[in-house]
Amino acid sequence: MGDVPELPDDPVVAEIREVADRLGLARRYRELDRAPSFPWEEFRAMGAAGLIGLHTPRALGGRGLSVARTGIALFHLAYLGGSAFAKLSLQPEFSSVLAEHGSPELVEEWFRPLVRGERLVGNQITEPGAGSDAGAMSMVARPTESGYRLTGEKSEAAFAIDAGAAIVYARVPGPDPRREITAFLVPQELPGTTRKASSGDLGERWMRRGTVQYADVLLPERFRLGEVGEGFRYVRSELTREHALLSAIYLGVARSAWDETVAYVGERTAFGRPLSSQEAVAFPLVEDGAELEAAWLFTERVLARLDRGEEADSGAALAKWMATEVALRTIDHAIQFHGGRGYSQDLPHEQRWRDVRSGRIAHGPSEVMHEIAARRLWPRH
């Protein structure tokens, strides 16, 4: 095809292709939208193939790849199987607070099985009254003789229905409200815990989001992760990696839509000539190709910074924002240039768009990504 942006490459890509093909990930991605449930079979198979926890250290059962190589792998998982399986691969990354601050017993009991694709761990920060402004959370963990008594409500949580345990952030009351927020691992079957599914989402339906209420739940001391009051500090460094790696996922999804659309408009004729001969069709696709590549190069730079241990919170936040916007524009063009079928569920584009749309809100809204970057430019504000 000539001078078309190349897909990022790495030795792990051949393995990903083999697994995606063997497990039929592209087909399963579509099924998960229509009949939402947690894909345990694929999760376990991906774990057995070493595709869960690509960046997780080998000592914890993971693959130990660099952040940059993990980004390339996630791009390809998303390219071949949509965002669902790439996000599954990333689950241990979302539980790094457990891996880094949990006791060896908790890591053995929950984190290693997560990397094997045998157990699922959720993350619960958001509350009905505290989302972007997570520091306003009100859930309380009052010390008891043998642990804590949890009271409060978490909302919007992915895997509210399917996770066996969740990393839950709550306040341990103390003299300084800024040093109260603490992380806990909370098995979701403890008495006093009630889970409720949300009424249904625009996309990523397989995550089965919902609300979890904690009514005087007694949690033994051993489930606290790290020190009291350090919960936010722990999760912050995890978020930077998450933002950069999510960017790779959104770009992988969008690139598949772009490739399919470029091929389609070259074949489809209207008014006696291929659609690609219409500038109004060709030029947006040309721009999308350039923007996808630019956003990927930007993301690659951020991933490399993370591997070098350099500050990258601003770049990672902007990568997530940029990738989400470029991906949504590209997929929207895919819907448009496939015409009536593009708008239908016969083709994957509308699902891709709905799934990627979460990128403007989940893991911090785009406005908050801008705020992170602005704070770096003007630290004294």
Ligand SMILES: Cc1cc2nc3c(=O)[nH]c(=O)nc-3n(C[C@H](O)[C@H](O)[C@H](O)COP(=O)(O)OP(=O)(O)OC[C@H]3O[C@@H](n4cnc5c(N)ncnc54)[C@H](O)[C@@H]3O)c2cc1C
């Ligand atoms: C698919 C999906 C999965 C999710 N999974 C989880 C999960 O597993 N665990 C979890 O705890 N949460 C999860 N969330 C929740 C998510 O983190 C929150 O929805 C998000 O942080 C926004 O919080 P909020 O919904 O309370 O919105 P609000 O804080 O009320 O904000 C509403 C809107 O206001 C705007 N806004 C907010 N702050 C600012 C600002 N400072 N400047 C300018 N504009 C602003 C943004 O447009 C924002 O979307 C998930 C959300 C989605 C969509």
